Amino acid sequence: MADINLNEMSLKELKDLQSQVARAIASFEDRKKKLALAELEEKARQMGFSLAELTGNSVPRKRAPATAKYANPANTAETWSGRGRKPRWFDAALKSGKRPEDMAL
Numbered sequence: 001m002a003d004i005n006l007n008e009m010s011l012k013e014l015k016d017l018q019s020q021v022a023r024a025i026a027s028f029e030d031r032k033k034k035l036a037l038a039e040l041e042e043k044a045r046q047m048g049f050s051l052a053e054l055t056g057n058s059v060p061r062k063r064a065p066a067t068a069k070y071a072n073p074a075n076t077a078e079t080w081s082g083r084g085r086k087p088r089w090f091d092a093a094l095k096s097g098k099r100p101e102d103m104a105l
Helices: 011-046 051-055 088-095
Strands: none
Touching: 011 051
16 A cells, blocks of 8 residues: 655645545445345355344335325316325315215226
């Protein structure tokens, strides 16, 4: 490794060096973590398990977005799937005498 004389470097050069060192450290840590994870997964596989089974971590499943079931009669761009809190426009329409079937898509 080359000897670096920090006293002869400008502020910009020192900050660039600091940035490079920070990236090198992060990269090193990432490589070590990936290596450790691969070794643990291999050991678990040899024993007939997945690492997720042994650690209790499950792979989160992605939920598809809910499809719209109702539309605001005054502005059809406003929709609601029927899940979660009722939008204000839905409550207002119900209070004005509309039925949910009237707003169904």
